[in-house]
Amino acid sequence: MVNLEEAVVTGDMSAELDSLPDGHRGARAAADVDPVDDVRSALASVGAHVMPAAVVWQRLQADHARWARFAAHWEDLGPDKYAAESGTRRMRRYGRFVLARDGTRCLQPHAEFEQPTNTNRLFPVAGRDFDPLTDAFVADPVLDGLLPLLSEIAATLEEATQWSVHVHPFRVVGSTDSQGDATPEGRHQDGVTLVSSLLVARQNAVGGQSSVFDPDGQEVLTTTLSEPGTLLVGDDRRTWHSVSPIRPVHVDAPAYRDVLVVTLTAC
Numbered sequence: 001m002v003n004l005e006e007a008v009v010t011g012d013m014s015a016e017l018d019s020l021p022d023g024h025r026g027a028r029a030a031a032d033v034d035p036v037d038d039v040r041s042a043l044a045s046v047g048a049h050v051m052p053a054a055v056v057w058q059r060l061q062a063d064h065a066r067w068a069r070f071a072a073h074w075e076d077l078g079p080d081k082y083a084a085e086s087g088t089r090r091m092r093r094y095g096r097f098v099l100a101r102d103g104t105r106c107l108q109p110h111a112e113f114e115q116p117t118n119t120n121r122l123f124p125v126a127g128r129d130f131d132p133l134t135d136a137f138v139a140d141p142v143l144d145g146l147l148p149l150l151s152e153i154a155a156t157l158e159e160a161t162q163w164s165v166h167v168h169p170f171r172v173v174g175s176t177d178s179q180g181d182a183t184p185e186g187r188h189q190d191g192v193t194l195v196s197s198l199l200v201a202r203q204n205a206v207g208g209q210s211s212v213f214d215p216d217g218q219e220v221l222t223t224t225l226s227e228p229g230t231l232l233v234g235d236d237r238r239t240w241h242s243v244s245p246i247r248p249v250h251v252d253a254p255a256y257r258d259v260l261v262v263t264l265t266a267c
């Protein structure tokens with residue numbers, strides 16, 4: 001099993017953002033290395049990989065200001081009434097793009113989120129209704145850089161002329177009135193080709209460990225995404241994934257875990 005455990009407890013968000021210059025130094029050192037090469041070999045072997053934040057920031061040409069503007073979109077999410085039914089306060093939006101091989105993208109008209117019903121025991125309904133992505137989020141340069149990177153990674157799994165891309169900004173809240181369960185459905189697949197989870201921010205949170213499993217149920221990778229910009233990718237066709245609940249470090253305040261989940265399916 002690949003153990004990529006990182007620091008679990010992270011304090012306030014500003015402290016996290018202040019820690020990122022170290023990552024940038026690493027990014028400069030890695031500037032000549034194609035990060036997709038590492039992803040390709042990992043996806044071919046264990047079926048999942050963690051791209052370090054420094055590498056992702058370098059690829060997305062992110063800096064503190066750009067990341068802070070991106071993270072601010074997570075202050076403008078809508079409630080997930082479906083997760084609330086199982087006791088977790090989760091905020092989200094949802095949108096879908098068609099992404100061409102050359103990186104050009106086309107935002108699709110807003111619609112319910114439909115997931116193959118055989119991949120999700122908890123939410124067997126055919127469609128779930130979430131708030132659409134905001135115009136500001138759709139125009140954000142971090143998203144603009146991330147989608148071609150994911151397309152490049154997905155192309156290591158499958159030949160496709162274009163991808164159906166589902167985009168889910170999530171905030172999971174851990175508090176006295178929220179179980180903090182990022183994946184209330186438990187271990188699952190998303191019914192796609194590539195599944196990715198980009199850590200945007202954590203605040204006052206302990207827990208939130210990501211695990212990836214092979215078809216026999218063996219854990220092949222575990223990590224706690226703690227540094228903003230860290231990107232977990234997995235071959236959803238042959239792995240399952242789950243995230244453990246978060247709890248507050250300081251119990252008088254809520255815990256937040258902000259992620260961007262993006263999935264790609266050949267179409």
Ligand SMILES: [Fe+2]
Binds near residue numbers: 188189190195241
């Ligand atoms: Fe999932």
